[in-house]
Amino acid sequence: MWAQCRYILLVVTALVLGGCQAVNVLSKASHKISRPVNIDGYCSQTDEAGYRDQIKISVKNNTVQALDWTASPKQGTCRFQLNDFTQIATRPTADLQSKTDRRCHVLVWQDRDHITVAANGCQSSCPASDQLLPVLLDSQTGGCKPR
Structure with missing residues (x-):
């Protein structure tokens, strides 16, 4: 039972961290530096x-x-x-x-x-x-x- 709980916790942690990493990559890709205005x-x-x-x-x-x-x-x-x-x-x-x-x-x-x-x-x-x-x-x- 304890092994199953640790496994589930490990999977959930990996998903959360992986999701954060994906969000970070997407936000960097979508962020654009504005060009000088003239x-x-x-x-x-x-x-x-x-x-x-x-x-x-x-x-x-x-x-x-x-x-x-x-x-x-x-x-x-x-x-x-x-x-x-x-x-x-x-x-x-x-x-x-x-x-x-x-x-x-x-x-x-x-x-x-x-x-x-x-x-x-x-x-x-x-x-x-x-x-x-x-x-x-x-x-x-x-x-x-x-x-």
């Missing part, structure tokens, strides 16, 4: 639910040089302007931190064929921030890319 972009879009975005952004080698983003979900309007932020990182993403609320960040990064601009933790400056959607910009044209 864009002069403008996008104005409204989706079928009435959500509106208008953004003008200029980024050179992950350094944000201009940003004026107005997002209008159903519950209000949020505006993010470069003057209200300090860039605290350029790698792996451009990270802008609000000068008045250190929890509020605007992040910019590039994936395969689009550039993403997203806000995070901005509840104090934007009551509708939990409804904000990231803006996707075409990396070639700088225009809107469908979500």
Whole structure:
């Protein structure tokens, strides 16, 4: 009986460790380092639910040089302007931190064929921030890319 319990425990341990190893390999394979962002972009879009975005952004080698983003979900309007932020990182993403609320960040990064601009933790400056959607910009044209 004891031998069977040890065998079962050994098998379960091997499965758990093997599963962790598989998850580790998958997460490493799926994690991609973002490429440097270089864009002069403008996008104005409204989706079928009435959500509106208008953004003008200029980024050179992950350094944000201009940003004026107005997002209008159903519950209000949020505006993010470069003057209200300090860039605290350029790698792996451009990270802008609000000068008045250190929890509020605007992040910019590039994936395969689009550039993403997203806000995070901005509840104090934007009551509708939990409804904000990231803006996707075409990396070639700088225009809107469908979500």
